[in-house]
Amino acid sequence: MSAEVFLDARVEVVLGGFRADVALARGRGVTALLGPNGSGKTTVLKALAGLHTLTSGHVRVAGRAWAGDVRHLPPEERAVGMVLADPLLFPHLSLLDNVAFGPRSRGMPRASARARAAEELGRVGLADLAGRRPSEVSQGQAQRAALARALATDPELLLLDEPLSALDPQTRSATRADLAHRLREFPGATVLVTHDPLDALTLADQLVFVEDGRVVQAGTPTEIIARPRSRYVAGVVGLNLVHGTLAPGTPATLALPGGGELVVAEVPAGAGAGDELLATINPAAVTLYTAPPEASARNLWQLDVAAVTVTGQRARVRLHGIPGTDLVAEVTLGAVAQLGVSPGARLWAGVKATEVAVYPA
Amino acid sequence: MSAEVFLDARVEVVLGGFRADVALARGRGVTALLGPNGSGKTTVLKALAGLHTLTSGHVRVAGRAWAGDVRHLPPEERAVGMVLADPLLFPHLSLLDNVAFGPRSRGMPRASARARAAEELGRVGLADLAGRRPSEVSQGQAQRAALARALATDPELLLLDEPLSALDPQTRSATRADLAHRLREFPGATVLVTHDPLDALTLADQLVFVEDGRVVQAGTPTEIIARPRSRYVAGVVGLNLVHGTLAPGTPATLALPGGGELVVAEVPAGAGAGDELLATINPAAVTLYTAPPEASARNLWQLDVAAVTVTGQRARVRLHGIPGTDLVAEVTLGAVAQLGVSPGARLWAGVKATEVAVYPA
């Protein structure tokens, strides 16, 4: 992964009432693009592919101008590969012919195109199924074939729009491994749109978060896990995020915008009263009680249960009531039954000051 | 919830190559029907509704015969209400007219039917949206309207086929609360098909598990959480399940069918060598290592990572390699990064004998 800028783009696109304006300057390697529904991720990808015309901005890949002030290469003239959530394999072609479609379209003779396709199918472990129709393979296999198809044209830019989201959890996991493996070999730049933090953390070198058509945070996975800068980003990495103003005096306390406060154990070096700070709380560090406890937790609120979700023997409980923010707590299934955690219930939630991580806003 | 038998059914249905044969004898209240995909849950529900004709068996509700040897009431003559995963509201009717459809079809005059519909909509919190078309409300609201529609005919039997599965997690949680609330008021019997353990645990008095068209386990949620009797049931309640034969000697050891063994701390009173036993292991009690540890875990295997899924800051790791079974471990996201847990990796997994719960098969 070289450091020189390989993908240099600023795409401004207006679609009806929506406007995206996103700049990306990246070397080779994988960039994950994350953001809430409707934030413009697909729009950016389509603009890079040439499926949307830029309102302004430019796209330059490997030093070649794909789009700019007077230039708009149609998609078929860009060295691009695209995979969407649906495999969208052409149903009338075998997997082999699906993968050979790109090379054929770019002028390769039939025999070489098919040889190339067979090679790509082999790389994603589908050599045996080359002759099958898309309807005769599983969804995971279809998605791997779609990846092979996108890569068979030797694109310089690979665009993946939630490539794993339509797969059931088991298949997703296996396909993620194949994808990771194949991406490691891919020499160009990849932009990967995803909602799944695991995709982002395991596949990408760099994360870019967009909200409402704008970039809100970008950085390596480690940077982002440690210091999410928006509610959405914090949600992706599974943390509670609180925005507050450092109050004067001790213990160090953040004044929350809605009127509450949060006692913290330490503040960033050099922070003074009145500074805007961000604080994260691990959901597992939130303790729930039916009655106010005599405990060491410095922060204690009475809150309403808004929602409960369960994975395995663990439940994530979304609580309402701290002005301006929701708090997520993670408890065992046993605790759910014992505390009577169900939407509408009123509970006490405690957080030790030492469990709050604080950094500048 | 009275104890007398209100719903008494044995439905045998043959569909192409598939055959379901399920008996239910239940009082009023909610029965959850769980099972893997294709196990016949929907088939049973449709048979109860009269949408499939019984090959043999009978359906009696509130002492009235709906189906039997010579009798097959068509659905429109059964006092039944049905809600599927899709709301399936009639798109050309307002919510009010959707809900009034049942009473009207059963002969109620228009004005009373609409009054009744307005009342039902009010009960699910949709009084304000009565005039809207289905396309103008959110999915969660549509599903609540579908519930109101099913209940507006005062059914004796309410059939819910994964009523929450098509909703996104947040909406699902809110809708689950409405459903729970409304079911508490419902005087008849409810059969609820679901894949979601939380639905089963929070909404049902009784769980019935079917696999391949047969009942494999039935009981109250507490009984089932404590002693799942099949791999699927264990999966629903988030536990690892192992089937083994008690080996002679100490420490107490289960011989696993594939050839491995599992050391346990205690065995059920009266169990002797050669007895078939079931054992559960909480995924959180499984520890992962990159190298064989010097630790107290009596059970230690070298296993391959098959799949990883993440919720919040916790990952569930599916491991391959104990003959005849997969083992799920639950670890933190930090551990995932630190141990390099990704599909294909080889790890050591340890389980303390004291963490294994054993009961007769």
Place this chain on the structure above:
Amino acid sequence: MTTRRAVARLPLVAPASVGVAFVVLPLLALLIRADWAHLGTHLSSPVVGQSLRLSALTTSLTMVAVWGLGTPLAWLLARSEHPLTAWGRALITVPLVLPPVVGGVALLMTWGRRGVLGGWLESTLGVTLPFTTAAVVMAEIFVAMPFYVISVEGSMRGLDRRFDEIAATLGAGPVRTFRTVVVPMVLPGIAAGSALAWARALGEFGATITFAGSFPGRTQTAPLGVYAALERDPQAAIALSLVMLLVSVVVLGALRSRWLR
């Protein structure tokens, strides 16, 4: 770039343009050659009003019959899993191919006084069908219904079966379900099928003149009027055709914009 793009699309645009031209040029020629100066005179002839009124009447009755008979038929075909259904569907398609004049002969053979059913009709009910306005309507139903049934059955087959099932659990029998759920839900398909069937009925000539004759005011519909006028007064025939075109473009256009996607 735009020109390059246009060149790339030429192999599509060129044949499509030829296709449009092929259909539109003759219509333009009709317009150009129409005797605009005397259009008023041509159209004020009583034959024009009479035959247009009769066409309006008969095609309306035809559509009522096609809706009443064809919609349940389409629904039963759409939901039937009987192996004979495919045959039923094929039989319904046949009148599409029959030369209309032969269709008229077949209708005479069925409903004429010596026809398979007509004789019985006359002896028991005293009803004779040929040469009546009813015969015109029957001829139009015969040629138009297949278009309707084939088109509507297609949309009905696309209707999610679970809607029927839900309606049944709510207490609606087959007829109520059909009336209150199926028909409202496939209205766009019904509109499309109606447009095709109505257009076919409006243009119907051969079966009508054979089965119903050409009696002004009773069986002489607009196409028969056009045919009759073509010899003596071709300009009147063209004027009448233009009116038919105008009416149908308006009717179809209104339908399309309201119902068709």
Place this chain on the structure above:
Amino acid sequence: MTTRRAVARLPLVAPASVGVAFVVLPLLALLIRADWAHLGTHLSSPVVGQSLRLSALTTSLTMVAVWGLGTPLAWLLARSEHPLTAWGRALITVPLVLPPVVGGVALLMTWGRRGVLGGWLESTLGVTLPFTTAAVVMAEIFVAMPFYVISVEGSMRGLDRRFDEIAATLGAGPVRTFRTVVVPMVLPGIAAGSALAWARALGEFGATITFAGSFPGRTQTAPLGVYAALERDPQAAIALSLVMLLVSVVVLGALRSRWLR
């Protein structure tokens, strides 16, 4: 219970049965009244073979033209977002309503010796179209293409746009995408549209007789043959019609079972 169920469905089954009977009875009457004893004689007349061969030839050529021109047209209509598209679509529908004889007149006014384009064609290229087999094909295209375009456009509009987009990112320009992705994916719709269009072309009479005349072996297609025979020998006409029906049931049946759902 079964009888109760049957009674409940009666209001659907009864009109549907009437509908089927209405279409099928005349066909049965044709079969009953056919002169089976002399069928061989009727069919062995050279006119029969000649006109059937000509119909086979002209409808085949028509389908080639309809495919070649109509498919790109349907695709452009399906994907166009231009406000004029709705107008284009309405114009294409018009020949459905035009009485075929008037359609023939319109074709003469366009391509005839004194037609808008025909005069120019004759003076520069020395080509005269009326009275030729080419004119038969043109008349058939004129009446049949609208059925094809309307039907195929419907299926094409149902095609997921993302397939076009994926094909473009793979390097396929508009024409290649049309050829290798769109057409193969809407083949069932193309088959259905082809069935309608072919049936219409096979039954075409009025426009053909007006634009192309009737000359055995050159412009006298099967329906024209039927019409001619009808004058002197109705039994021969019916025999020829039955052959047309048989051919079309076989062709449509084969298409239906292979392509239509």
Place this chain on the structure above:
Amino acid sequence: ASSSPGTPAGGTSPGEAPRTVTVLAAASLTDVFELIAADFEADHPGVTVEQSFSASSTIVQQVNEGAPADVVALAGQSSLEPLEQDRRATEPVVFTTNTLELAVPADNPAGVGGLDDLTADGIRLVVCQPEVPCGAATQTLFQQLGISPQVASFEPDVRATLSKVALGEADVGVVYRTDVAAAGDRVVGVQIPPADNVVSSYPILAVSDSPLAQQFIDEVMSGRGQQHLAGAGFVAP
């Protein structure tokens, strides 16, 4: 000659006096029969004449299948043959005759001046198909003359033949004299010498027992009727 739509046809119902008489006539009789019907209605107050004009063969087919008609007037004796005996209520009588004429476009671009030009090179000739009366007469004409000219098209009826000429697609067509007259200034007639010409007889007969049927036939045969026919170019038998 009209009535409100939906009135059932037929003057044959026994008991009451018939109010309508239904006449099926060959298309070439359209104008004349409308005049005759007007006279008839004037003389028979309260009686309506219903007329349908189509090809002679269609008329015969309709009557054979029992369509409710009272009077049938056909072009050409041969058209009568398929009319089943038991449909005939009276013996057919020939009420008029017609002869052939050449029709050329108003500007006569090919300069057709007579029968000789039919065989000239490059002349586009259209005739009626041999199955219909005018076509049969045309074939007889060609046989009598001993010529077999190149024909561009055998049209299904006079109307189609004439419209080819009127639109200028054909240089010449062989049609009935009366059709040339009816077409007005859109075509010009070129006479065929009486010696060469073929005479077609027009038979009329009743196909119901209605007294009005015979009365209508009488009207056609009357001096007034024959005068109308002569005015349109027909020749009394």
